[in-house]
Amino acid sequence: MGAIPLAIQRPARRGRLLALLCIGAAVLAVGAEAWRWSRAALHHERPALVAHAGAPVASVTELSHALIPMPAGVPSAHASSLASLPGGGLVAFWWAGSRESGPDVKVYAARWSNGKWSDNWEVASRDTLSRALGYGVRRIGNPVAWTATDGTLHLYVVATGLGGWAAARVVQMQSHDQGASFTVMRVLPMSPLFNTSTLVRSAPVALADGGWWLPAYFEIGLKYPMLVAFDADGAPQRVTRIGTRIRSLQPSLASISPTEVRAWMRDNGVSRRVQQAISRDGGQTWNDLDATSLFNDSTALAVLRLSNGSLLMLHNREDTDGSARSALTLSLSTDARNWRPLIDIVDGGAGDEFSYPAMYQVGNELHITYTYQRRAIAHHQFRINLQEEKP
Numbered sequence: 001m002g003a004i005p006l007a008i009q010r011p012a013r014r015g016r017l018l019a020l021l022c023i024g025a026a027v028l029a030v031g032a033e034a035w036r037w038s039r040a041a042l043h044h045e046r047p048a049l050v051a052h053a054g055a056p057v058a059s060v061t062e063l064s065h066a067l068i069p070m071p072a073g074v075p076s077a078h079a080s081s082l083a084s085l086p087g088g089g090l091v092a093f094w095w096a097g098s099r100e101s102g103p104d105v106k107v108y109a110a111r112w113s114n115g116k117w118s119d120n121w122e123v124a125s126r127d128t129l130s131r132a133l134g135y136g137v138r139r140i141g142n143p144v145a146w147t148a149t150d151g152t153l154h155l156y157v158v159a160t161g162l163g164g165w166a167a168a169r170v171v172q173m174q175s176h177d178q179g180a181s182f183t184v185m186r187v188l189p190m191s192p193l194f195n196t197s198t199l200v201r202s203a204p205v206a207l208a209d210g211g212w213w214l215p216a217y218f219e220i221g222l223k224y225p226m227l228v229a230f231d232a233d234g235a236p237q238r239v240t241r242i243g244t245r246i247r248s249l250q251p252s253l254a255s256i257s258p259t260e261v262r263a264w265m266r267d268n269g270v271s272r273r274v275q276q277a278i279s280r281d282g283g284q285t286w287n288d289l290d291a292t293s294l295f296n297d298s299t300a301l302a303v304l305r306l307s308n309g310s311l312l313m314l315h316n317r318e319d320t321d322g323s324a325r326s327a328l329t330l331s332l333s334t335d336a337r338n339w340r341p342l343i344d345i346v347d348g349g350a351g352d353e354f355s356y357p358a359m360y361q362v363g364n365e366l367h368i369t370y371t372y373q374r375r376a377i378a379h380h381q382f383r384i385n386l387q388e389e390k391p
Helices: 006-038 127-135
Strands: 057-067 076-085 089-097 106-113 121-124 139-147 153-160 168-175 183-187 212-218 223-229 236-241 250-255 263-265 276-280 287-289 302-305 311-316 328-332 340-347 356-364 366-374 377-387
Touching: 006 366, 057 328, 057 340, 057 366, 076 356, 076 366, 076 377, 089 139, 089 356, 089 366, 106 139, 121 139, 121 153, 121 263, 127 139, 127 153, 127 183, 139 212, 168 250, 212 250, 236 328, 250 302, 287 377, 302 356, 311 356, 340 356
Parallel strands: 076 139, 223 250
Antiparallel strands: 057 377, 076 089, 089 106, 106 121, 139 153, 153 168, 168 183, 212 223, 223 236, 250 263, 263 276, 276 287, 302 311, 311 328, 328 340, 356 366, 366 377
């Protein structure tokens, strides 16, 4: 076989060199992130958690269910989030567009008031975020909402520049008119690796001083859960890793006592069970726990601490046909360790998708939203019934 011409050899060598440099950069990035979290935890002031009552048994009775109005001509919707409004109302956020990661994806919102949903309105797009940030945004994704004690509505939106979700950043926005309009405040300072590969999904948790914790997760190579602490004005204070696992993401948090906090995570490993971690010092340090007995095949979940102290988890269960996202179950725990099913929210067949749930309590009502077949966002309203636990 004849020799390869020099003009062909050089581009090939340059291509191999570039590939090696890219691989080396990725290895260094993952290594730096691992080193970052292998150091001893920095001690910080312990936050005061919101106190809760005891934990009588709870059951639920469905009052209504419907699909939230979608924007006309938009075929795909996903990743809803709920937050409260003054006067007992709710606001839901979600993304919708032609498909996940599509250039036309936008974040939409709708209000729940007097037993019905308003029409939707546009909150953010890659164009509006690009103009506010001063650089290009290629795609947007998961929104997460939180209402501060002063009524300010905070919205966190996943946004990427180049690449996929592994290149994601989290944009923080604020509204002082109940979500009618938003101002971009900042890109959250989450990671030393070009501040990328950080996403959000689950609802924040209130602190006694008016601040809150925003659950987050890192996704490039390693996959691990974190929390971001905010003060009462919405300014980020610190980032804390939850446990040491590298195949868990999308944490959902609940405070159990003034010092104990629990986290439950989506499993991206081989156990196919809901992962969990515990903090016994108010979120300062975290220890991994054995996986729960609850099925999880890399699907998002939501945990809510009711005002009476009981815990609810909304999660996908394995259906009889083996589907990972075709059935959503609401389970109850009174001790943060043992769970029992209360009710199936929805149970479909092979190929159906009911996923990415969210929950919110308003008085004696429980509100649930979730992705319905990737086409819309479903909403269920329940009455919460308290019962005495039998000995």
